[in-house]
Amino acid sequence: MEPGWVWLCGAGPGDPGLLTLHGLNALRQADVIVYDALVGEGILDWARADAEKIYAGKRGGKPSAKQADISLRLVDLAKQGKRVLRLKGGDPFVFGRGGEEAQTLIQHNIPVRIVPGISAGIGGLAYAGIPVTHRDVNQAVTFVTGHDQKGETPTTLDWDAISKASGVIVIYMGMAHAPQIRDALMAAGRPAGEPVAIVSQATLATQKVLETTLGEMLDDIAQTEMGPPAIICVGRAVLMRQVLDWQALMRGEAPRNLDPLGRGRPDEVTT
């Protein structure tokens, strides 16, 4: 890292092992680290002992630090000649306002490097044993935010079109509006029996996974006390967890169903 630069870096969904090597490199060098609420705790342990750590968290649509303030703070730190690491949960350009921050920096002539991260809607689901695409299920996946800028269910989304075009729908920030999202998908023709998974605290030791259906999800969410941060995944790819729940396999449990999508016999081993 050079003095006066800002690295805008994704920290991944939580498990420190999912940070990139560029991210680790930046953590070890940065003078200042400006980090978000969803940055996994263990990750900051890799920072230099004398690095300044600034929390710029926002949770649940309630901004505790205004976006413009954060961006200008980064400009200010870079102008002081600091090596600045802006660390964001997941990928900085996926529902993370990284684009806005980088634009402000560039508008102020601050040199920027972007380091992608593993997004919760892909890597978090993988930790639950759910592949976001599968040949037998979907040729498209749609990533949706459950919040618009005002913190409401996005009314600008064409749920009918998404529902028709996309076998698998991955919803970020959806827990606060789970009822509206479910209603919109069912009104668009997705059946009550459609598989749904909700993965909270994905990739962390506290990860919880709820397997349910569109029809039953609201009751099940209430009963299991699932809360944010969570990813909601809608579609038959969720069934693959019955065979791919690798964390259960690591605990010594047997796969629940070796062929949840009914593909037929396993591929033969030919030697």
Ligand code: SAH
């Ligand atoms: N840039 C991030 C997303 C930020 S939006 C990324 O690429 O992952 C915040 C939303 O991300 C949360 O509301 C939740 O839906 C999701 N999220 C982030 N980390 C998560 C985690 N460890 N487990 C489950 N969901 C997570």
